Amino acid sequence: xxxxxFQRPDGSEAACDVPAGLSLMEAALNNGVDEIIAxxxxxxxxxxxxxxxxxxxxxxxxxxSEIEEEMLEFAVDRRPNSRLSCQIKLGxxxxxxSVALPQRQQ
Ligand code: FES
Numbered sequence: 822x823x824x825x826x827f828q829r830p831d832g833s834e835a836a837c838d839v840p841a842g843l844s845l846m847e848a849a850l851n852n853g854v855d856e857i858i859a860x861x862x863x864x865x866x867x868x869x870x871x872x873x874x875x876x877x878x879x880x881x882x883x884x885x886s887e888i889e890e891e892m893l894e895f896a897v898d899r900r901p902n903s904r905l906s907c908q909i910k911l912g913x914x915x916x917x918x919s920v921a922l923p924q925r926q927q
Contacts, residue, residue, distance in 0.1 A: 823911045827854050827872075828921040839911060845920065846870040846907035856922040863907035868895040869927055870906040872920040882909050882918070898923055 822838040825848050829835065837852035849857035849870075861867035865888055874882050879902060885893060889908050893899055906920070 823848075823913065823916045823918070825911065825915070826917075826919040827856070828875075828919065829856065830922060830924045841912055843911050844907050845872065845909040845911060845918070846905075848911060849906060854922070856926070857906060858926045859907060861907075865889060865892055865905065865907065868892045868905060871896040871899075871923050871926055872904055872906045873900055873923065874902045874904050874909075875919040875921065876902065878915070878918050878920075881914055896923075897925055897927060 823841050824838050827835040835854050837848060839848040844863060846857055846859050846863055850859060858869035860869045885904060889905050892905060893903055896903055
């Protein structure tokens with residue numbers, strides 16, 4: 822299992838343990854993290870699964886692909902640590918991953 826933590830804009834946290842192999846977006850949807858909308862279901866065509874990866878995790882999540890970079894242009898309030906959560910696959914190396922949720926997705 823992989824533990825992930827979602828920091829909400831109001832300061833609260835949603836933590837969940839999910840099987841390795843899921844995407845971060847699937848982890849959110851399966852655990853009632855409503856701030857992740859994921860309109861396209863992970864097809865990399867909506868940017869409504871936007872998250873901010875905590876600084877200490879940026880190396881381990883890796884850099885966005887070229888296509889993800891293009892889609893991030895549509896994310897609201899994009900920052901240098903922005904990622905689309907459908908593109909982050911949760912392996913054991915990401916156990917403990919912490920991300921912040923944006924104020925809004927669209
Ligand atoms: S769910 Fe649509 S881009 Fe991630």
